[in-house]
Amino acid sequence: MPRLYGFDNQALTRVRADERQVVREAVSRIRAGQSQAEVAAWMTAEGHRGTMGGEWTSMTLGRLLDNPAIAGLERAPHTGELVETGRQALITPEEFRELEQRPGRRGSVRSGESREPNYEYLLAGGATVCGQCSTPMTGGRTGAGTPSYRCQTSRGGCGKVRITASLLEDHVAEHVLGELARPGSRTALDQARKEAEVEAQQLRERIGELEKSRTELAAPYAAGQVSRDAFVAADKHITESLKAARSRLRFVEQAANVPLGGVEDLARWWEHAPYSSRRALVLLLLNRIVVRPARARGVRDVDDRVDLNWRAADAA
Structure with a gap:
């Protein structure tokens, strides 16, 4: 192939x-x-x-x-x-x-064919984790087509936690807007961005070290000094570490590059900001969002099942 x-x-x-x-x-x-x-x-x-x-x-x-x-x-x-x-x-x-929406592409909204619109998950990509097993939750539709966040067994999770995307995103947006309205929010954001930039640089160095280790591993294996099982195990460990580091780097880079230059009213900006900018701001304010199982099937109250882990220690 x-x-x-x-x-x-x-x-x-x-x-x-x-x-x-x-x-x-x-x-x-x-x-x-x-x-x-x-x-x-x-x-x-x-x-x-x-x-x-x-x-x-x-x-x-x-x-x-x-x-x-x-x-x-x-x-x-x-x-x-x-x-x-x-x-x-x-x-x-x-x-x-x-x-995906370019003219002429099969299924594009501009191609004249019927297509269910993609849902942009604001809190995917490592921002939201399962409260049962700490595995990052992914975006996906239910059998009825409802956009949701869920813990997937195919990604090493327990598969026991799911939450409707709109419920979680509205809950997070409400608290983010509350933070933006607090005095000193701009100073806190600037500090968080500096910390994100430092972490991004550390991750780039870590990725470089892992890539070097992978290259150096090949030589002793080729010379017969390392068994195939040991080589495969070490390569798998490096690959998993690289995957985690690269995923975290994309997460952190979005936070470090949130476009807030010249913005005075942050809360008003949020209401009209594009998806990518709102997502970057959430990543700048929050380390992670923890979602626990619902008390019972069909319960839509999320206050008691969502924990927001803020970057700033004094955040709500």
Whole structure:
């Protein structure tokens, strides 16, 4: 099976910098209004070829742009919802979701075909964890199609906790707005952003060390100094550590880059801010959101089952 363009291996753990730049340029051109056919023709004219050496066509480019792996995402097996994997990415999840609605794409809202709209989960990607087993909760629809957050056994969780997305997000938004209205909120945000920047740099260094360890591990294995079982176990541990570090880095980078320059009324800004900006602000204010099981089936009260872990010690 050929590798995915932009990546150096089947596990999608190493990116080819030159191909990543080509993909980013292609995405920028499509977002600027060029068609897939025009972009594919540009890629071929510039001498870029697919992983099997073939010229780019509208069809082959479309298959690449429809693969969520280019944004570090995958589709949940039962719901089809996009969830983060923690792997390397060529473009951002937001850019991928925008690409899903590009003109001419099958199922696009601009293609004339019926398609259930994607739900943008404000608190996924590590922000929300299961109160039973501490596993990060993922976004996904119920059998009735209701967007929810849930702990999934397929991701190592207990599978016992689920909460309707709108209930949780409204609850968090209410408390976030309360924090933004408090005196000194701007100072607290600035301090939190500085802390996020420091953590991001530490994570980048940690990722570099892990990648170096993986490279150094190959030599003794090739020389027969390390057994295959030991090599596989060590490589698996490094891979899991890299996945966790990269996932956390994306989480922290969003918090560090929240766009608040020139904003005076933070509460009013929240009401009209785009999804990505509101999400970044939540990540800046909160370390994590813990969700416990409901007292009984159908109970919609979330106050007694949600704990908000604030970055600032004096937050509500």
